[in-house]
Amino acid sequence: xxxxxxxxxxxxxxxxxxxxxxxxxxxxxxxxxxxxxxxxxxxxxxxxxxxxxxxxxxxxxxxxxxxxxxxxxxxxxxxxxxxxxxxxxxxxxxxxxxxxxxxxxxxxxxxxxxxxxxxxxxxxxxxxxxxxxxxxxxxxxxxxxxxxxxxxxxxxxxxxxxxxxxxxxxxxxxxxxxx
Amino acid sequence: xxxxxxxxxxxxxxxxxxxxxxxxxxxxxxxxxxxxxxxxxxxxxxxxxxxxxxxxxxxxxxxxxxxxxxxxxxxxxxxxxxxxxxxxxxxxxxxxxxxxxxxxxxxxxxxxxxxxxxxxxxxxxxxxxxxxxxxxxxxxxxxxxxxxxxxxxxxxxxxxxxxxxxxxxxxxxxxxxxxxxxxxxxxxxxxxxxxxxxxxxxxxxxxxxxxxxxxxxxxxxxxxxxxxxxxxxx
Numbered sequence: 001x002x003x004x005x006x007x008x009x010x011x012x013x014x015x016x017x018x019x020x021x022x023x024x025x026x027x028x029x030x031x032x033x034x035x036x037x038x039x040x041x042x043x044x045x046x047x048x049x050x051x052x053x054x055x056x057x058x059x060x061x062x063x064x065x066x067x068x069x070x071x072x073x074x075x076x077x078x079x080x081x082x083x084x085x086x087x088x089x090x091x092x093x094x095x096x097x098x099x100x101x102x103x104x105x106x107x108x109x110x111x112x113x114x115x116x117x118x119x120x121x122x123x124x125x126x127x128x129x130x131x132x133x134x135x136x137x138x139x140x141x142x143x144x145x146x147x148x149x150x151x152x153x154x155x156x157x158x159x160x161x162x163x164x165x166x167x168x169x170x171x172x173x174x175x176x177x178x179x
Numbered sequence: 180x181x182x183x184x185x186x187x188x189x190x191x192x193x194x195x196x197x198x199x200x201x202x203x204x205x206x207x208x209x210x211x212x213x214x215x216x217x218x219x220x221x222x223x224x225x226x227x228x229x230x231x232x233x234x235x236x237x238x239x240x241x242x243x244x245x246x247x248x249x250x251x252x253x254x255x256x257x258x259x260x261x262x263x264x265x266x267x268x269x270x271x272x273x274x275x276x277x278x279x280x281x282x283x284x285x286x287x288x289x290x291x292x293x294x295x296x297x298x299x300x301x302x303x304x305x306x307x308x309x310x311x312x313x314x315x316x317x318x319x320x321x322x323x324x325x326x327x328x329x330x331x332x333x334x335x336x337x338x339x340x341x342x343x344x345x346x347x348x349x350x351x352x353x354x355x356x357x358x359x360x361x362x363x364x365x366x367x368x369x370x371x372x373x374x375x376x377x378x379x380x381x382x383x384x385x386x387x388x389x390x391x392x393x394x395x396x397x398x399x400x401x402x403x404x405x406x407x408x409x410x411x412x413x
Contacts, residue, residue, distance in 0.1 A: 013239040015232050022228050030227075035218040044223050051231045052238060062394065069401055120213040124220075138193060139214035167192040171184075174210055 007067065011058035022051065025068055028118045029075040035117055036079035037086075046082050050075040072118075123173040131166035134159060305380050309337055309407035314390070320369065324380045324409050333363060333374040333386075337405060340369045346393045349404070353383035360399060365391070369405065384409040 009017035026047065033046035054061075054074050061070065124132055137143045137151065145163065149156040183198075190196040191207050199207070213219055303326035311318030320337025335351070343349060344367055351363045351374050361383055364374035369388065376383065388405035 013235055015236060018232050018235050019228060022231055026223065026228065026231075030221075030223045031218050034221050035216070038217070040221050040223070043221070044227050047223060047227060048231050048234055052234050055235045055238065066400065066402065116213060117216065117218050120210070120219050124214075135214065136220055139211065140217065140220050142215075163192050164188060167188045168184075170210075170214075171188055171191055 007058075007061070010055070011061065013055060018051070018055070021067065021071075025071050026051075027121060028068055029071050031117045031121055032072050032075040033079040033082075036076060037083055042082055042086065043079070046075060046079040049082070050078045053078060120174065123170050126173065127166055127169060131162050131169070134162045135166050135170070138163065303381075304412040305384070305409035306412050307386060307407040307409045309335070309386065309388075309405050311339055312403050312406060314402055315340055315404035318369075318405055320405075322386065322407065322409075323412075324376075326380070329375075331376040331378075331380045333372075333376060335369060335372040335374060337369040337388075340388075340404060342368045343390065348391055348393060349388050350391045350399070352387050352389065352399060353378055353380065354385040354387065355383045359383075362397070380409050 006017055006020055010021050029050050030043055030047045033050065034040065034043035037043050037046060050071065054071055057074075124135060127135065133152070134148060137148045138145075143151065145156055145159045149159045152159070186196045186198050187203065187207060190199055190204065191210060193211070305324040307322050307324070309318075309320045309322055318337055318339035320335065320339075322333055322335040322337075325332045325334075333351070340349070348365050348367055349369060350365050351372075353361045353363055353376050355378075361376060361378040363376040363378075364372070366372045366374075386405075386407045386409060387403045389400050390402045390404055391400050
């Protein structure tokens, strides 16, 4: 359970408390926004709006509730609104969006799905930097071990062993991600 | 042939592995999917923190417009067709606590196979090891799930979870591969709990316990503290 004093200070707009809440939940809010919007700049805008909205509503926030799910819900709502605004601006009717578009209210991501992205982020963030690089190059960028070895200037055996260690750590940390 | 941890790690890292079951493959594909999504990797600009603090400070100077707190997150929906199955726990031995990692790794569900009699009238029974998540890294225990005439009786025994009171409680859930959650009971202490499920464990084999608040919101908080996978007892 979050520090109630922190939540009370956040409600009062204490700058230090705002920073603390951002540092503890900013990645979650950003990850949710990015998952909806798929654009870094828009996700940052949504993150800022989400924190401002949260602060505006903080006086009515139930201190017994957890900040994370509440902030994630605000972020998702703000991101969807931003998506619609951008769609209108680009003369890109919502009807033309893909049916599975996660930004559309007709197919919202569940709270658990949003948390899953965050949990994976948190797990990756706990990897040593050299292992994070391997995982990112493999999964996000789609490079093979040989390509990664060439990019990083290390032996392919080093890449393979780092990859194995990284995925072993991730699998252990994310073993609770789904049942 | 049972899948080894190394097989699952190898598959997660992108290597071809033939020994995985379709469900294991689908669950690991889900994690791989999350690792490929840009949302997992993108970082906000480092100046965003200052922009947020400044924006809120400006609001405070101008006088805060009051907004009501948004409602609680929506209940988990029944998934659309084609939704990825859930990822089960991957390992069959307790996780090693990696040095330097802030969040403890979740322990690993282990299939418990008990020697049983060959009586055809023996009750259908499942069992599981339950393990703490990063929210409760020290929690662990076990449970048996037995088919009765009135439903499935779940006997849970776990340590390492604090006693909850004062409007806070634990809620246990079963979930099927399609992601449908079924509540199976609430309690304050996990050391010795009997829960009940009207949904068949044969189909709802993923078990979890969440921390909840007694605020009228029945949906899962998402704060999972205990997880496990039920396996049939032979």
